[in-house]
Amino acid sequence: MNHRGKLKEKKRIVVKVGTSSLIHKSTGNINLFRLEKLIRVLTDLHNSGKDVVLVSSGAIGVGFKALGLSRRPDSLPLKQACSAVGQGQLMMIYQKLFAEYNQGSAQILITKETMLNDERRFNAKNTFEQLLKLGVIPIVNENDTVSTEEIEFGDNDTLSAVVTSVVGGDLLILLTDIDGLYTDDPHKNQAAKLITEVSVIDERIENMAKGAVTKVGTGGMATKIAAANIVTDAGADMVIVNSDDLNNLNRVIAGEEIGTLFLAHKRKDFNLKKYLVERPYFRKG
Ligand SMILES: Nc1ncnc2c1ncn2[C@@H]1O[C@H](COP(=O)(O)OP(=O)(O)O)[C@@H](O)[C@H]1O
Numbered sequence: 001m002n003h004r005g006k007l008k009e010k011k012r013i014v015v016k017v018g019t020s021s022l023i024h025k026s027t028g029n030i031n032l033f034r035l036e037k038l039i040r041v042l043t044d045l046h047n048s049g050k051d052v053v054l055v056s057s058g059a060i061g062v063g064f065k066a067l068g069l070s071r072r073p074d075s076l077p078l079k080q081a082c083s084a085v086g087q088g089q090l091m092m093i094y095q096k097l098f099a100e101y102n103q104g105s106a107q108i109l110i111t112k113e114t115m116l117n118d119e120r121r122f123n124a125k126n127t128f129e130q131l132l133k134l135g136v137i138p139i140v141n142e143n144d145t146v147s148t149e150e151i152e153f154g155d156n157d158t159l160s161a162v163v164t165s166v167v168g169g170d171l172l173i174l175l176t177d178i179d180g181l182y183t184d185d186p187h188k189n190q191a192a193k194l195i196t197e198v199s200v201i202d203e204r205i206e207n208m209a210k211g212a213v214t215k216v217g218t219g220g221m222a223t224k225i226a227a228a229n230i231v232t233d234a235g236a237d238m239v240i241v242n243s244d245d246l247n248n249l250n251r252v253i254a255g256e257e258i259g260t261l262f263l264a265h266k267r268k269d270f271n272l273k274k275y276l277v278e279r280p281y282f283r284k285g
């Protein structure tokens with residue numbers, strides 16, 4: 001069976017959705033159609049027998065709009081205030097949509113600090129495990145209220161990689177506003193070509209990945225490659241795929257050649273804490 005075909009066998013799947021996928025770029029308002037589709041596809045994935053964890057960004061993006069601010073703030077306290085407002089709104093929508101399908105869901109907010117602490121990480125792992133056993137889909141975000149610049153993940157790509165490692169996930173899918181990793185940022189270079197599979201994350205791959213160009217997303221492709229470094233070393237595959245059509249999630253699981261697949265190469269000496277302390281996560285760093 002080829003690498004894509006093996007994705008059918010994945011049992012515990014973490015799906016990360018970025019801010020750029022959750023809101024309409026033209027207005028900054030929530031993309032309800034996208035959210036509804038996402039929740040339906042995730043519930044169906046769960047119905048098909050998979051454990052599902054959702055890592056959702058968007059708290060700041062939804063919050064600044066709700067507070068009537070004209071743009072995403074730069075100041076940390078304002079970002080934190082926006083996140084506190086937006087997180088509540090997002091959860092209200094997620095829980096309502098999941099409830100329509102009788103699918104249980106839960107909120108989990110974590111910080112980098114808690115993931116570095118053995119006891120707290122163990123507690124978090126137990127909570128995830130129990131929720132999954134109960135058939136619930138955990139919805140994870142960073143606890144922005146208590147995270148400052150020095151200690152934050154800051155981007156949910158890295159957060160989703162950490163979550164995948166903590167829950168022992170075998171596949172991480174990053175939903176974003178572009179088809180996958182290109183040889184260069186296609187928003188700036190029209191000649192950029194899509195890469196369908198990455199088996200080794202070397203300097204050449206890292207140099208292709210640039211930051212975000214939109215005002216809504218953070219990190220761009222660079223943080224997704226950092227996430228791939230963690231996840232593949234932890235022993236899970238990772239796929240970056242476009243959220244424009246959420247059937248792409250089903251296509252990935254069905255083994256279709258879509259998006260960019262990063263292949264797992266589990267390291268025996270994998271130690272999550274090492275990745276969190278030695279930022280940046282890039283090998284060349
Ligand atoms: N090599 C690359 N291939 C694809 N996209 C890239 C690349 N380098 C930078 N990008 C940018 O990364 C963006 C996606 O990241 P981001 O805006 O942070 O989304 P999200 O909110 O989903 O995390 C793309 O829209 C693109 O402009």
Ligand SMILES: N[C@@H](CCC(=O)OP(=O)(O)O)C(=O)O
Nearest residue numbers: 018019057058059060156218
């Ligand atoms: N915790 C933040 C996540 C930061 C963020 O914007 O992440 P992303 O859109 O995934 O690049 C939030 O919910 O707004």
